[in-house]
Amino acid sequence: xxxxxxxxxxxxxxxxxxxxxxxxxxxxxxxxxxxxxxxxxxxxxxxxxxxxxxxxxxxxxxxxxxxxxxxxxxxxxxxxxxxxxxxxxxxxxxxxxxxxxxxxxxxxxxxxxxxxxxxxxxxxxxxxxxxxxxxxxxxxxxxxxxxxxxxxxxxxxxxxxxxxxxxxxxxxxxxxxxxxxxxxxxxxxxxxxxxxxxxxxxxxxxxxxxxx
Amino acid sequence: xxxxxxxxxxxxxxxxxxxxxxxxxxxxxxxxxxxxxxxxxxxxxxxxxxxxxxxxxxxxxxxxxxxxxxxxxxxxxxxxxxxxxxxxxxxxxxxxxxxxxxxxxxxxxxxxxxxxxxxxxxxxxxxxxxxxxxxxxxxxxxxxxxxxxxxxxxxxxxxxxxxxxxxxxxxxxxxxxxxxxxxxxxxxxxxxxxxxxxxxxxxxxxxxxxxx
DNA sequence: AGAAAAAACTAACTATCGTTAGTTTGTCAC
DNA sequence: GTGACAAACTAACGATAGTTAGTTTTTTCT
Numbered sequence: 001x002x003x004x005x006x007x008x009x010x011x012x013x014x015x016x017x018x019x020x021x022x023x024x025x026x027x028x029x030x031x032x033x034x035x036x037x038x039x040x041x042x043x044x045x046x047x048x049x050x051x052x053x054x055x056x057x058x059x060x061x062x063x064x065x066x067x068x069x070x071x072x073x074x075x076x077x078x079x080x081x082x083x084x085x086x087x088x089x090x091x092x093x094x095x096x097x098x099x100x101x102x103x104x105x106x107x108x109x110x111x112x113x114x115x116x117x118x119x120x121x122x123x124x125x126x127x128x129x130x131x132x133x134x135x136x137x138x139x140x141x142x143x144x145x146x147x148x149x150x151x152x153x154x155x156x157x158x159x160x161x162x163x164x165x166x167x168x169x170x171x172x173x174x175x176x177x178x179x180x181x182x183x184x185x186x187x188x189x190x191x192x193x194x195x196x197x198x199x200x201x202x203x204x205x206x207x208x209x210x211x212x
Numbered sequence: 213x214x215x216x217x218x219x220x221x222x223x224x225x226x227x228x229x230x231x232x233x234x235x236x237x238x239x240x241x242x243x244x245x246x247x248x249x250x251x252x253x254x255x256x257x258x259x260x261x262x263x264x265x266x267x268x269x270x271x272x273x274x275x276x277x278x279x280x281x282x283x284x285x286x287x288x289x290x291x292x293x294x295x296x297x298x299x300x301x302x303x304x305x306x307x308x309x310x311x312x313x314x315x316x317x318x319x320x321x322x323x324x325x326x327x328x329x330x331x332x333x334x335x336x337x338x339x340x341x342x343x344x345x346x347x348x349x350x351x352x353x354x355x356x357x358x359x360x361x362x363x364x365x366x367x368x369x370x371x372x373x374x375x376x377x378x379x380x381x382x383x384x385x386x387x388x389x390x391x392x393x394x395x396x397x398x399x400x401x402x403x404x405x406x407x408x409x410x411x412x413x414x415x416x417x418x419x420x421x422x423x424x
Numbered sequence: 425a426g427a428a429a430a431a432a433c434t435a436a437c438t439a440t441c442g443t444t445a446g447t448t449t450g451t452c453a454c
Numbered sequence: 455g456t457g458a459c460a461a462a463c464t465a466a467c468g469a470t471a472g473t474t475a476g477t478t479t480t481t482t483c484t
Contacts, residue, residue, distance in 0.1 A: 014481070015430065033330065036249035040472065049432075052474080056431050061472065110329055113384075117322055117329070118245065120388040131392060157393070158409045161385060162378040169377030170370075172325075176332040180343060181369070197370045204416060226451075227460065252442065261462075264443080268461050273442065 019057040021047050027068045031107035034114045035065055069115060069122055072108045075101055077130045084133030091141055092202045095167065099195045102171055106186055109171035135160055145207045159205060166201065170194055231269040233259050239280045243319035246326045247277055281327060281334055284320045287313055289342045296345035303353055304414045307379065311407045314383055318398055321383035347372055357419050371417060378413065382406055 012020075025046035029038040040061055044051045058064040079097050083089035102109055115123045138160045142151050151159060174185040184190065224232075237258035241250040252273055256263045270276040291309050295301035314321055327335045350372045354363050363371060386397040396402065 013430090018431085034246050034248060034326075036246060037330070039470085041470085050434080051472085052434085053432055055473075113325065114246075114329055116385060116388050117325055118249070120391070124388070124391060127392065135393075154405065155409055155412075158382075158406060161382065161389070162409075162413070165377040165381030165385070166374040169381060170373065173328060173373060173377070176328050176336070177373070179332070179336060180339065181347075193366060194370060197367050197374075200367075201374070201417075205413075225460090230461085251440085253440085262464080264445095264464085265462055267443075 015057065018047065018049070022049075022054060022057055022064070023068055023071055026064055027072060027111060028107050030065060030068055031110040031114065035061075035118065040064075066122055069111065070126055072105065072111055073123070073126050076108070077126070077128075080134050081130050084130075084137040087137070087140065089137060091138070091163070091206050092199050095163070095198045095202055096195060098167060099191065099198065102167070103186075103188075103191045106171050106174070109168045113168060113172050141206055163198075163202070163205075167198065227269065230259065230261070234261075234266060234269055234276070235280055235283055238276055239284060239323060240319050242277060242280055242326065243322040247273075247330065252276075278334055281323065282338055284317065284323055285335070285338050288320070289338070289340075292346050293342050296342075296349040299349070299352065301349060303350070303375070303418050304411050307375070307410045307414055308407060310379060311403065311410065314379070315398075315400075315403045318383050318386070321380045325380060325384050353418055375410075375414070375417075379410065 022043065026038070026043045029042055029046065032038075040054055041051050043064070044054055054064065058067060076098065079094070079101060083094040083097075112123070135157055139153070139156050142156050142159070170185060178184050185194070234255065238250070238255045241254055241258065244250075252266055253263050255276070256266055266276065270279060288310065291306070291313060295306040295309075324335070347369055351365070351368050354368050354371070382397060390396050397406070
């Protein structure tokens, strides 16, 4: 059996194609109903398969869930790592990058939030050492900002958490907001507005510049 | 044994006592594992009962969940309504009030987040017209602030959503943060720190005052 | 074309879910 | 005390979950 192919890969196997389709359907269902609320029969039906056929691609429900989570979280983590790697990454650029990433996969934030609410036992192994550097870099940026000293050292992590929640929460509350205010937050103009808003937020909170 | 009774109420029936205990256990379990992930057998075991005994107090799992949600969400909604009722409520006071509320019931934010992730179909009937006035009042405050015009009209709802997510998200991510950074966000000093942080955030974002 | 491997299928098992029926225990008014 | 009612119990049902075994179809390689 030919193993995973990289950049110059050959055409994907039939099995790899259906495996990807399974991941797509499972991601949507896990994001909407959580792990316990999602049934393998629903996943199979979404793909157009019978339940046992899933076992030709994944060893079980747990493994499928882990695969969905890993595939979904990977691009975000790599963006975070790149931001924290060299000292050149600015928070505003990170926010824009992450927003573009999530806009293309609006199920991902809900998937991650479900995982976090359930304790994050499946997410934590994936985080590895991608998170620590982000906090470190946030400290650097905050201290080098014009309004230096505005935030105490113990407040920086709270600021990072706050930014995380604002970014992710926007997507998770979109369905409720649609029914509550009759406005779809996931349209392209709405997402662009939110991205602008986040940019201003970062500018105010990290650089200490008041809005003009 | 004489139990603590509310201000002017008669003594609670034995049934009311166990009903309250059922609600307590169910709230904790629903908050941790969500609706689908919580089993009535676990609820009963947590109370020290057999599963069918739950049906002496609630007509089924759905009704129990609805009761938990209603009891949990009521104080928050009344705080929101009071904030929006007369024009005197300031955002900082609201944030402090809500933080005190949630600090006393740290399961509540996770319960609400689970509900929102699942579409909020059970939450929405409870919201009624408690939410609209909050947005309206936010507009008033933002426009009457010293840095008036700093936020455009279309950004005010985003600001309200952002504040909501920062407040609620703090509690939902606490368990993961504990394992990730080895720090418990739910201790009293940590919550007081977060409350101060939120106060500064509101001050900056609503009043337009830069941190000194 | 034909053999071998991959990937679909049918059928069914075990466990556990929410729920119901019927019974026993406990509590309180008279 | 004794009857009446509330609230616990035991036993079990039907439905559905994840999973396995065994079989048939489809693809792939020579």
